[in-house]
Amino acid sequence: MRALVLGTIAALLATGAASAKKPEIPVGTPDGEAVSCIPLNQIRNTRVRSDKVIDFYMTGNRVYRNELPYECSSLGFEERFLYKTSLSQLCSTDTITVLHTPPAVQGPTCGLGKFQPIKLEKR
Template structure:
């Protein structure tokens, strides 16, 4: 009986290690090269989607294909784990002076709030 338990425990440990490795790889920051000067704001209506890379980098994919990388000035705890955030602004732009708030799940609650950096247009490296 003990011999059957050891392989199962080893399998469970390997499964959790590979799940952690997959989460870490997903948060890896893709290689990119700057594609022009950084800007202070982007139009909210032009944001197609966002991709969080760890606790400090968010890529904003815009309609039309342009990508803006925002490197937060400080680590934003749990942003890379949760990979989702909210923001509030009184104008139709998201700017480097704005603050994002990490959304935790379950249940959907607010986490830490963190300041944004400038929006650097980038060309993402092609995946091999």
């Protein structure tokens, strides 16, 4: 009985370690020159890949990868952020703020990098 319990605990720990492993960032091949700004009205959705990488999915199946100049603490864990801009574009001079849950409390504010158009590797 003791061996069964220890085996079960070991299996649970292994499962926890596997699920705690950070997902890999999909390979993105550059597809043109990096730009400083992207139009807000063309952003369909975003995918936070890590504390430093966000993919912006645009209309027309275009994807821009933004690699932040510095890691933004808890961005990869929360996978939620907000931005404020008075322009019709989101630019590398803008910042994002991580949203913690629950409740939606604002976390660190971090600067964006340039927006690199990419083609994502098909899986």
